[in-house]
Amino acid sequence: MQAPHPPLHEYYAHESDRVGWVNRLFDRTAGDYDRIERAMALGTGSWYRRGALARAGLTAGMRVLDIGTGTGLTAREAARLVGATGQVIGIDPSAGMLDSARVPPGVNLLLGSAEQIPSGPASADFLSMGYALRHIADVSAAFREFFRVLIPGGRICLLEITSPPGRISRGLLRAYMRGVVPFMARYLAAHRDSPQLMRYYWDTIEACVAPRVILAAIREAGFIEVARHVELGIFSEYRARKPLA
Numbered sequence: 465m466q467a468p469h470p471p472l473h474e475y476y477a478h479e480s481d482r483v484g485w486v487n488r489l490f491d492r493t494a495g496d497y498d499r500i501e502r503a504m505a506l507g508t509g510s511w512y513r514r515g516a517l518a519r520a521g522l523t524a525g526m527r528v529l530d531i532g533t534g535t536g537l538t539a540r541e542a543a544r545l546v547g548a549t550g551q552v553i554g555i556d557p558s559a560g561m562l563d564s565a566r567v568p569p570g571v572n573l574l575l576g577s578a579e580q581i582p583s584g585p586a587s588a589d590f591l592s593m594g595y596a597l598r599h600i601a602d603v604s605a606a607f608r609e610f611f612r613v614l615i616p617g618g619r620i621c622l623l624e625i626t627s628p629p630g631r632i633s634r635g636l637l638r639a640y641m642r643g644v645v646p647f648m649a650r651y652l653a654a655h656r657d658s659p660q661l662m663r664y665y666w667d668t669i670e671a672c673v674a675p676r677v678i679l680a681a682i683r684e685a686g687f688i689e690v691a692r693h694v695e696l697g698i699f700s701e702y703r704a705r706k707p708l709a
């Protein structure tokens with residue numbers, strides 16, 4: 465499996481333009497990301513991220529790699545859970561997002577991508593990724609990297625919004641994400657491209673491959689105990705473990 469959705473021609477012409485286009489979009493709108501996310505999630509984002517990481521087994525003292533860390537919203541919650549004896553490193557390809565990140569002391573931020581993680585083999589106990597799966601260009605390469613950087617027994621927790629199967633619930637979510645959220649972004653954002661980021665956000669959700677394809681790609685990379693837990697019908701938590709031997 466390579467990209468999680470076909471090229472979206474409304475935004476970029478060819479598959480080869482995807483990575484650069486996505487990077488530039490996040491670079492430009494980074495300063496608005498936290499404000500829009502707070503409004504979109506009605507202030508529940510931190511609480512939800514922390515709960516999802518805890519449900520996946522993140523506990524005090526662990527070494528965490530947070531991939532697609534952006535402005536650090538998931539890394540911050542990981543840092544709260546691992547405490548002073550743990551360690552969190554956030555990795556993202558957008559220098560703009562990393563420059564806008566607000567993370568507690570001790571959380572390190574590095575430029576890199578899911579497909580090329582700047583960490584050694586078996587260097588993490590836990591790997592998290594919040595809402596970045598849809599933006600990866602090569603999902604199978606990313607899952608192989610996740611496997612490489614984890615210790616035997618290490619766990620992953622990938623958070624995503626998934627289009628609900630029912631027509632009515634999908635229509636309601638679409639109206640909120642494609643209509644209300646970009647409209648809110650026009651008033652909350654400093655950068656004129658932020659409403660486009662939020663339209664793109666929904667379009668990638670709608671175009672993304674089905675969860676069973678993601679689960680199969682995680683298994684293919686060598687993980688075991690591969691599962692998807694769903695909250696409120698749309699919040700997917702992909703979990704898996706690297707075998708001990």
Ligand SMILES: C[S@@+](CC[C@H](N)C(=O)[O-])C[C@H]1O[C@@H](n2cnc3c(N)ncnc32)[C@H](O)[C@@H]1O
Nearest residue numbers: 490532533534537538558577578594596599600
């Ligand atoms: C919607 S933001 C999520 C930020 C944060 N993790 C959160 O929980 O809100 C998606 C992030 O994925 C990053 N991203 C895009 N392509 C990526 C890739 N190939 N590997 C890792 N991260 C990527 C973007 O730069 C952006 O910061």
